[in-house]
Amino acid sequence: MFTNVMKKHNYSAGPCILPQEIFEKSAAAILDFNNSGLSLLEISHRSKDFVAVMDEARALVLDLLNLTGKGYQALFLHGGASLEFLMVPNNLMKANGKAAYLDTGTWASSAIKEAKAFGETVVVASSKSENYKHIPKDYTVPADADYFHCTSNNTIFGTQMKIFPTVNIPMVCDMSSDIFSRVLDFSKFDLIYAGAQKNMGPAGTTLVVVREAILGQSGRNIPSMLDYQKHITAESMYNTPAVFPIYASLLTLQWLKNLGGIAAIEKINSAKAQLLYNEIDRNPYFEGVAATEDRSDMNATFLLKDEIHAPIFDALWKEARISGLAGHRSVGGYRASMYNALPLESVEVLVSVMQDFEKKIAGMNL
Ligand SMILES: *Cc1c(COP(=O)(O)O)cnc(C)c1O
16 A cells, blocks of 8 residues: 555654554555455444454453453553553552562653552562662562552563563553563453553553452442443443544454564564564673663663764664664663564664664774
8 A cells, every 4th residue: 555655663662653554544444444344443443343353452452462361451551651550559559558569760760659648558669779670579569458459561671571470469551662562471460550652552542451350349439430340331432532543442452463472573572572682682782771680571671881973883783774763761871662563674674774884983983
């Protein structure tokens, strides 16, 4: 459809790259949805065709996460991952209870800030004093907390949790930037949430996967729109859902399923990450930011050893049609976000740019 558009190598941290076929199929559905003579955008969300989209998307989420028939519900809500920061304590923290949080980055600390508005919020460990370069590992989760909250992938700092603690209280995880990217025992988690725009679809919807049995115990008065149980009862249509982001997310989930599911994409994701980290470690002009053992397969953060060469490197990657490589302002340097849809070829291009840069600087220093 868009054959004369030359796609850039898109390293954007979010909203981010999606498979090209999702752009094409969802664009087609805006013009004519299911040969109905109507746009996806001008039909009722309660029409048979859209209810089928919602049902399939919810079922496919559980299928891909291997949670079908295990007491979980998938919801497509509004408000981004940021609204989950307060929906989680509102639904799970008891009126005089407390919650436990692991502080591994900016998003984790935003979640902590919201929880504090609801009650006692214990930070079990934090790597803030080292600008979140690593994931704290030595901590204990209080057994009397109402839930434990962690962030599986720290989008800004480029760290990723490789192991999760075993706790005997509900475990909640913000998986916004690595959901569907690697195989985990998802049944270890009682509530998972993710803004769509990092690895699943366009901005505008938030995925929540919740084990239904943990709900209804906080004793709090929960406003309807913030009540997971109400959304479950309404089959994720308590109010008008974000029809387009959900449809595009469904297409991404189908794409992933056809590819072989999470196990298949995980292989590709680790190949991409290994290729880039090998170059960061080998190339004398670069250095990684995150602690090696905590490096994220999704977001690689790295610096030039000598900032003075930044204009040369920046010109080279831009010339190679790479986009979105600038680091977050709180880390500086560069961040390569390698979400599911980023092809290996884009990483090969980046690595060859880094090698060209090395030759150029080595030549200048002669
Ligand atoms: C981007 C991001 C968020 C914020 O998501 P919104 O949907 O913009 O609210 C939260 N957590 C993590 C880990 C993120 O990467």
